[in-house]
Amino acid sequence: MTVTRRKLIEVALPLEAINKEAAREKAIRHGHPSTLHLWWARRPLAAARAVLFAQLVDDPASRSEAAAIDDPDEREHWIRAERARLFRMIEDLVKWENTTDERLLKAAHEEILRSTDGNPPPIVDPFAGGGTIPLEAQRLGLEAHASDLNPVAVLINKALIEIPPNFSGRPPVFPGVAHERLGEWPHSTGLAEDVRRYGKWMRDEAEKRLGHLYPKAKLDDGTEATVIAWIWARTVTCPNPVCGIEMPLVRSWWLGKKRGKEAYIVPDVVDGPRGKRVTFRIGHDVRSAPAKEDDGTVGRNGATCISCSSAVDLKYIRSEALEGRMSSVILATVAEGNRRRMYLAPTDDVESAAGVERPSNAPSAAIPSKAPSFRVQAYGMNKWSDLFTNRQLVALTTFSDLVGEACEKVLADAEAAGWSTGKRLADGGSGAVAYADAVATYLGFGISKATDYHNALCAWRSDPKNEGIGHLFARQAIPMIWDYCEGNPFSSSSGNLGDQFVWIGKVLDRLTASTSASAKQSDAASRGFEGALISTDPPYYDNIGYSDLSDFFYVWLRQSLKGIHPEILGTMLVPKVEELVANPYRHNGKDGAKIFFEEGFRRVFTNARRTPLKDYPIAVYYAFKQTETDTEGSASTGWETLLEGMIRSGWSITGTWPMRSELGNRMLSMGTNALASSIVLALRPRPEIAPSTERRSFLNELRDELPEKLRELQQGSVAPVDLAQAAIGPGMAVFSRYSDVVEPDGTSMSVRKALGFINQILAEVLSEQEGDFDPATRWCLKWYETYGFNEGPYGDAEQLSVSMNTSVAGLARSGAVRSGQSKVTLIHPDDLPANYDPQRDNDITLWEVVCHIAKALDTVGIDDAARVMARAVDRVDLDSAKGLAYLAYSIAERKNWSPIAQLFNSLVTSWADIAAVARDHKDEVPEQGQLGLDELY
Incomplete structure (x- = not known):
């Protein structure tokens, strides 16, 4: 009989080290793949790297060396030592600084080869998204395959794993650059340098054509300064017929709150030839600064007219916007000063520079009318181009055109450098034409990234730590913004065009993998998995509307790169009908969305179950919490849907690991299955002939197996805060090994009820461990559970000591308690000598x-x-x-x-x-x- 070799992910992981690095990674920017292009809900690189390694590497207890040791104590000691060695390797692997350590990565690959008989399986991620998992598979020297239905995700994956190896080790082709430094251009450094050089050429060329639209600010001393941003406010006509002023809608008058450098907008209502109007100047005197109750004119409940103080309902503002009667007025200009921002009052020439016509080739695609995370449609913004000012549209369409010109320039320079012409990148080429397409792809990414800062929904941030332009996607939504800032793409501040290519170049500099990989557009429910091992991060119920959100970027990627990636960018917008998200507006309400998601999820993993690799567990990430309450108690709907879907698709759960990517100490509830940032499940195919069982047998097996599995988890230093989630793995392993667990009334046991039993027995197992403690310790634990470190009656202490076969006097001598005046107190650790x-x-x-x-x-x-x-x-x-x-x-x-x-x-x-x-x-x-x-x- 073939014995299954358990993998490390099914037994133990150094969770604390993984979680620490995953949390730390959120503060890392330079060179991090997240700065290549925005994507929502990326998994941390550290977690993906550790999970992939643990999916493939044998747990020491399953290795032949362990079986060859006859002495049980010696075998146990060897297993512990080997686990500790593997843990140390993982702890090194997850550090950001080591992502380019080729010696360490080679050692990790050799460890994988040792556990896979020298032939590790290809890794496939059918929900590749931001590309974390395929990238980390490639970094570990594995064959990586990424697929996604979303074309933006597919392009991100191509840019991370497919394009760079094709041009690994090649010097840059930008004229004169290859000879500027001695030595070789390893990995993607040559490609990175070309992206920076041609990106700068694009930026400079764009400024020649568009510089007049972004004039410098004229200062009082006659000098000029580069503008960082122009701050605007949307306006509607005051509904009060006596007033009728063009009233500004302003969230906050504050511009900067740094101590000693405070600045704010001061509105003045003045009489003019056409009636009253509002003018704006800049204030710096803190004593006259706007108080909280006077800061701005609009909030969640409506607006207030700056002139007559009339309350204006949001319904009126929406109706004016829908009728095309919402306009904008300039509030202030922000310019680059000497180590500080300079805030200037608006002038007529500033407003006239922005008064350009909308370009005819601006994206014309419509915004989904009922996208749940969008608020802009209620204000007449029905096309993606409506989210930009005319000046921004002129700039972005010009930038997009320049991508094509840069592509032609790269081609000419590559051929001049001796490259053969070859085929297009989309046709599998690796010559000059393909290289030009590759560089242009990253340049197109730079334009797409820039749109996050160059749209009419970016707020100006006045807080001291982040004073500057805010980007649109601070969260997974497109909210309405009243006062907004229009950034200067030719400044040196946030979102400027030149920096986009610098950031992308830094990502490419750190991509050291040279093994080939593939990324393709595919529906996860219909693609094949034969011969490949799944490691994936699927959508989480209705948490994020990826397709609706990514249309924002798609229309600009299509504008600049359609000719380079015609198949991927062939549709007007991102495909949505097949997207595996429980979206009520797309699937006939909440119930229809639930059915669509659950059936689609089962189709994906039923399809994957047809051709599984039996020697390895697949890994599936889950990260969402949606709590509902019924007769069986509270639970996470999405969590249960995932577990039910997996079990019904023919999978057995063999491990559940909490991966926390948030900083700080978050205490998770042991009794309620509260979710961490994400849970990683390890699963193996359940045999087709798996039997059913009754509830009593299921509970008996839980009580038989959980103690040993719990001991393994504790020996692996799983944090107590994570123990409840980690224990679900071995508990669900018992539940999911059966085709059905039958209740006494003949019905099937639900996942929710099974989770309740697992938690109950976990508590029993922990309590049973008290039997290993000395009597005095058992007394301390019971007293601690009842009174904590507070005083309790001496009589209670004495009665408990009799039942525990100890004495209060002996406990006091040991230094565990204080006793006196008919009171007993367990000594707090802080008070110990x-x-x-x-x-x-x-x-x-x-x-x-x-x-x-x-x-x-x-x-x-x-x-x-x-x-x-x-x-x-x-x-x-x-x-x-x-x-x-x-x-x-x-x-x-x-x-x-x-x-x-x-x-x-x-x-x-x-x-x-x-x-x-x-x-x-x-x-x-x-x-x-x-x-x-x-x-x-």
């Missing part, structure tokens, strides 16, 4: 050791905690100590004692590091305890 030495403790308890290690870690650091651990190794069972920390956390979390929960959570997540340092204290430990130190990992 410093310099504790377990070797000199004549009344030692496991509770006391754990609290001292936690205190040392929290107040001094790992080295001091390691000293306590090393000195305790021959006095207490440190495996039990770790289990006690888990229990102490779970009680604190359940009681909402956040600070103490964080203390014990930090102890467990740092356990491996403390143990590693503890071995350095070996000389301080009595000889009989040194073997125990060797067992630590």
Whole structure:
């Protein structure tokens, strides 16, 4: 009989290290693939890299070396040591600085080869999106295949994994550049340099043609300054017939709030030949600055006329906009000063420079009328071109035309450099024509990226840390903006055209993979998976409307790149009907959307189940929380849909791992299946002839199997905060190995009820671990659960001590409690004495050791905690100590004692590091305890 080799992802992962780097990655910009082009809900690179490695690498317990060791203790020690070695490799792999470490990546690839008999399977991501998973597969030396229905996603994947290897190691062709530096141009550095050079040529050429539309600001001293942005406000006519002023709709009058450099707009109502109008000047006196209640003229409930103070309903503003009677007025000009922004009052020439005609070749495609995350249609913005000013449309269409001109220039320069002409990039070419297409693709990305900053829905940010132009997609929506800023693409500030190509070049500089890969447009439900291993991040129910949002960029990518990618950019807009999102407006309401999503999800994974690789688990990411309550309690609808869909599609769940990409300590609820940033599921195909079982048998198997699996998770240093989610994996492995779990009334058990049983038995297993503790520790744990670190009656303490076969006096001698005046108090870790030495403790308890290690870690650091651990190794069972920390956390979390929960959570997540340092204290430990130190990992 063939024995299944369990992979690391099915047994243990160094979650804390992965989560730490995933969270840190959010602050990294330079060279990060997210700066190639915007995409929504990207998975962190660190998480994808770790998951792929763990999908392919054997858990040490499944390796033949482990089976060859006869002695159980020796085998267990070898397994622990090997897991620790693999954990250290993963901990190195997930660091951003190591993404270009070819030595480390080669070592990781060799580890993968060792576990795959030298023939790792190709990796396929059928929902490739922003390209994280295919990129990381390629980085690990694996054959990567990306597909997506969305053409914007397909282009992103081509730009990340398919195009760069075709031109790896080639020097740039821009005239004179190849000889400017000594040595070779490894990987994609030559391509990166050409993108920067031709991008600068495009920027300079555009300024020659459009510079007159972006005049410099004239200062009082007669000098000029480059403009960063012009700030505008939308206007409607005041409905008060006595007033009738063109009233500005302003969210905030503030321009800058840096201390000593404050600036704000001051509106003045003045009389003119055509009646009253509003003029604007700049104020700097903080004493006269707008108060919160006077800051702006429009809010969620409506607007206020600046002249007559009439309240104006939003319905009126919408009706005016829909009738084409909404206009705009200039509020201020922002110019580049000496290490500061300069704010200038508007002048007539500034407004006239913006008064250009709309270009005839602007994108004419319509915005979906009912897109749920859009608010602009209610104000008459029905075409994508309506989201831009006329000046922005002139600039963007000119930039798009320049992409084609740059492509011709690259072709001529490549041929002059000796390249053969060859075929087009879309036809699989790798010569001069294909290279010109490739460079043009990245230039087109630069224009598309720039639209995020060059549209009429960008707010000016006045806060001290981010004073400047805000971009549109701060979140996954297109909101209505009243006052907006029109950036100067030829400045050196946010969103300027030149920087777009610099950012893209930095991404290409860091792409070191040279193995070929493919990216294609395909529906996940109909594509084939034969011979490939799935690792994917599918859509999350109705969380993000990718197709509606990506149309914003698609219309501009199509404008500049349709001739280069005719098949991908052949449709007027992004395909939407087949998109696997539970979209109510597209699928006849909420119920229809739910049916569409669930049936589509099952089709995808039923299709994948037809040709599975039986030696490897697939990996599926999930990241959404939608809670509903019914007779069975509260649960996450999307989460259950995912699990039900997988099980009904013929998959068995073998692992669930919380991947947290948010900074800070977030305490997840152990009893409610609260979701982390994302959950990664490991799944294997369930046998076609899988039997059914009854509820009693299911519960018995849970009680039989969960304790050992829980021990593996705890030994793997899964944080207590993540334990409930990680334990779902082995629990659902029992549930999903059966074709059906039958309730006593003959109905099928739901996933929701199964999750409830898993949580219930998890709590039982944790409680049963108390049997490994000494009597005094069991007393401390029960007292802690009842009173925490507060006072309790002496009578209760004495009664509990009798049942635990200990005494209050003995507990006081051990240093665990204080007793006096008919009260007993469990001593808080903060109040424990410093310099504790377990070797000199004549009344030692496991509770006391754990609290001292936690205190040392929290107040001094790992080295001091390691000293306590090393000195305790021959006095207490440190495996039990770790289990006690888990229990102490779970009680604190359940009681909402956040600070103490964080203390014990930090102890467990740092356990491996403390143990590693503890071995350095070996000389301080009595000889009989040194073997125990060797067992630590």
